[in-house]
Amino acid sequence: MSIRFAVRGEHIQLDQLLKAAGLVDSGGAAHVAVEEGRVRVDGKLETRKRAKLRAGQRVRFAGEEIELVGVGPEEA
Template sequence: MTNPAPIEDVPIGGEGIRLGQFLKFAGVLDSGGEVKEAIIDGYVTVNDEVDRRRGRQLQVGDVVAFEGRRVRVCP
């Protein structure tokens, strides 16, 4: 049994942010094209569920994962 990756807290300076914006802001992916492709192809999870909506509004406490990296939205 493997341990999940540690969760990195990423402060956004507010209460909400869109999934696509957050992936770039947190440095998980570098470009909007990469973000779009990763989300549409189902490689990104939010709170352990695949979400294919780039515009999904994230809230403080949501955990986003991509390729073994996990980041949590913080205020």
């Protein structure tokens, strides 16, 4: 399944994204998922819990794909 997530501002941190998208219950759970090697960004394993993600990138975790999309200035 695919989730479209609007990035407000320049970026969102990976741990914040997983929580905001409802894929983990807490920031701690997001950190564990990254540490265990269960998160991929643009098809590559991501090991940085606070990696800065931008519109156009894709994150895969727990059978879900999150597509990051930009938000226009009038919507931010």
